[in-house]
Amino acid sequence: MEFFEDWPQYFEVVINWSDRLMAGLWTTIQLTLFGGLLAFVVAVTLGLLAGSPHRWMRIPARILIEFFRGISLVVLLFWLMFVLPQIWMRNPDLPFRDLVYNTFLLGVIALGVNYGAYGAEAVRASLTTVPSGQWEATTALSMSWPHKMRRIIFPQAWALMLPSLANLWVHLLKGSAIAYIMPFVSDFTAELNQLRRPTDIWFSHAFIGLIVYFLLALILTIFMQALEARAKHKLGRGPSLKEILSPAPKAVVPEGSGVKIADSEQEAAGAGSAPAKPEGGVR
Amino acid sequence: MILNLTQAAEIDDPSMVDEEEVRRSPFWDWDFAFDAFPDIFMAFLEVTLLVTVIGSLLAAVLGLVIAILIMVLPKPLAWLVRWVANFIRMTPIVVQLIFVFWAFVWMDALTIGIIVFGVHYATYMSEVYRAGIESVPRGQWEATTALSMSAGRTWRKVVIPQALRSTVPSLGNYAISMFKDTPFLLVIGVAEMVTVAGERGAPVFRTTEVYTIAGLLFLAASYPTAVLINRLEKRLAYAH
Numbered sequence: 001m002e003f004f005e006d007w008p009q010y011f012e013v014v015i016n017w018s019d020r021l022m023a024g025l026w027t028t029i030q031l032t033l034f035g036g037l038l039a040f041v042v043a044v045t046l047g048l049l050a051g052s053p054h055r056w057m058r059i060p061a062r063i064l065i066e067f068f069r070g071i072s073l074v075v076l077l078f079w080l081m082f083v084l085p086q087i088w089m090r091n092p093d094l095p096f097r098d099l100v101y102n103t104f105l106l107g108v109i110a111l112g113v114n115y116g117a118y119g120a121e122a123v124r125a126s127l128t129t130v131p132s133g134q135w136e137a138t139t140a141l142s143m144s145w146p147h148k149m150r151r152i153i154f155p156q157a158w159a160l161m162l163p164s165l166a167n168l169w170v171h172l173l174k175g176s177a178i179a180y181i182m183p184f185v186s187d188f189t190a191e192l193n194q195l196r197r198p199t200d201i202w203f204s205h206a207f208i209g210l211i212v213y214f215l216l217a218l219i220l221t222i223f224m225q226a227l228e229a230r231a232k233h234k235l236g237r238g239p240s241l242k243e244i245l246s247p248a249p250k251a252v253v254p255e256g257s258g259v260k261i262a263d264s265e266q267e268a269a270g271a272g273s274a275p276a277k278p279e280g281g282v283r
Numbered sequence: 284m285i286l287n288l289t290q291a292a293e294i295d296d297p298s299m300v301d302e303e304e305v306r307r308s309p310f311w312d313w314d315f316a317f318d319a320f321p322d323i324f325m326a327f328l329e330v331t332l333l334v335t336v337i338g339s340l341l342a343a344v345l346g347l348v349i350a351i352l353i354m355v356l357p358k359p360l361a362w363l364v365r366w367v368a369n370f371i372r373m374t375p376i377v378v379q380l381i382f383v384f385w386a387f388v389w390m391d392a393l394t395i396g397i398i399v400f401g402v403h404y405a406t407y408m409s410e411v412y413r414a415g416i417e418s419v420p421r422g423q424w425e426a427t428t429a430l431s432m433s434a435g436r437t438w439r440k441v442v443i444p445q446a447l448r449s450t451v452p453s454l455g456n457y458a459i460s461m462f463k464d465t466p467f468l469l470v471i472g473v474a475e476m477v478t479v480a481g482e483r484g485a486p487v488f489r490t491t492e493v494y495t496i497a498g499l500l501f502l503a504a505s506y507p508t509a510v511l512i513n514r515l516e517k518r519l520a521y522a523h
Contacts, residue, residue: 066506072498077493083495086310174374174377209374209378223328
């Protein structure tokens with residue numbers, strides 16, 4: 001096993017490259033955060049449009065969702081990177097010329113739009129899962145659309161959509177690894193690939209990558225589970241974060257307080273400790 | 284042995300193209316599009332579809348094995364299998380491809396691609412199967428005990444047939460998402476559709492047609508399948 005013979009040399013190489021690895025890691029984190037933010041905005045916008053009762057809003061939204069979902073992430077990336085700049089090459093006077101050549105920005109857009117389209121489906125589905133009585137009540141109280149969305153419908157849908165959004169965010173993190181093929185974006189995978197030559201051990205560079213991505217995904221998952229617990233607590237359907245985190249025995253949550261909705265099974269599952277529960281129909 | 288990806292990227296890099304030449308050429312060239320289409324379509328049939336079909340079959344079988352192992356094995360072993368599956372599920376397929384490619388250098392890149400895609404999606408499909416197995420009513424298990432069926436017979440004849448029924452649409456969705464992930468194979472130099480499209484366009488500095496064709500092929504294949512699976516899902520939901 002030459003791998004074990006080469007341990008010391010191997011660690012030396014990794015330590016020497018740690019600056020670049022950290023820079024790459026930071027790029028990956030930025031891609032994930034900005035991409036996730038854009039994906040969230042796209043998801044909520046398209047999801048609300050696709051769930052609207054008006055045909056002229058619903059149909060364009062559906063077309064956009066199906067288009068960005070059906071086209072592969074890599075194709076979208078290549079299209080933004082190689083085809084879009086051609087428009088600016090032919091018409092140099094168009095505005096935003098610099099932005100089109102900014103490959104990092106293009107990567108964020110590709111990730112955000114692709115995973116945002118998946119998220120839109122989750123948003124739309126969770127909006128339809130909010131019981132119709134809640135919608136009718138807002139109409140009875142003659143609430144305006146922004147008011148009822150912000151105060152009644154969205155908070156309930158939010159707790160329902162969070163698990164799917166968490167999965168999608170992990171997907172986005174994993175998808176961001178493909179950004180390393182873009183020129184001028186050296187994310188974590190790109191830096192790792194540089195490590196291949198100096199280490200030259202079969203078990204070497206990519207395994208670090210697997211572990212680091214796994215830890216990042218774990219952090220994302222835990223963060224999203226905390227968000228979900230908080231959203232449920234705000235609806236009066238579960239313990240608060242403080243209660244979950246405290247070592248003391250858990251307080252019993254009084255039933256029938258606050259906004260109550262029928263699904264008691266989900267509530268029983270609560271803010272579970274099991275990580276990564278991918279849901280079947282998300283993608 | 285492998286196609287160096289950074290090199291390919293450099294060729295396609297817009298900064299390397301003579302801008303004046305590009306400005307004079309049309310944005311869309313139908314002749315070139317028709318010229319390039321057969322090559323791209325062949326790559327689609329030969330690599331993309333092949334990886335998707337064999338990878339999905341592998342994932343479907345392996346996923347069932349993982350799901351059953353987690354339920355049958357004693358606790359510490361089941362815990363180990365579950366966390367290995369979680370690890371595979373939560374790490375990028377791109378890095379997995381690179382890892383396996385350099386760990387098994389003697390293997391054919393296409394085989395590696397099929398195995399990695401199969402194993403990666405098997406971890407997703409195992410969750411689908413788990414949900415399906417859990418949805419089989421308790422009474423069925425109790426009935427097999429009452430009839431003193433062996434464990435193997437219980438799984439084969441009673442549990443799995445009922446569990447599989449509700450899983451088919453979700454498995455199909457994962458097959459579609461595997462299909463859309465196949466371009467990731469370019470990181471280990473497999474000549475799949477998007478790579479071939481890039482190679483076809485690079486010598487003449489034309490990217491518009493080839494990448495648009497690749498994207499349209501993806502849409503044309505994935506959208507109807509998704510609609511079909513959606514219908515199947517609705518029909519199965521009614522049947523229950």
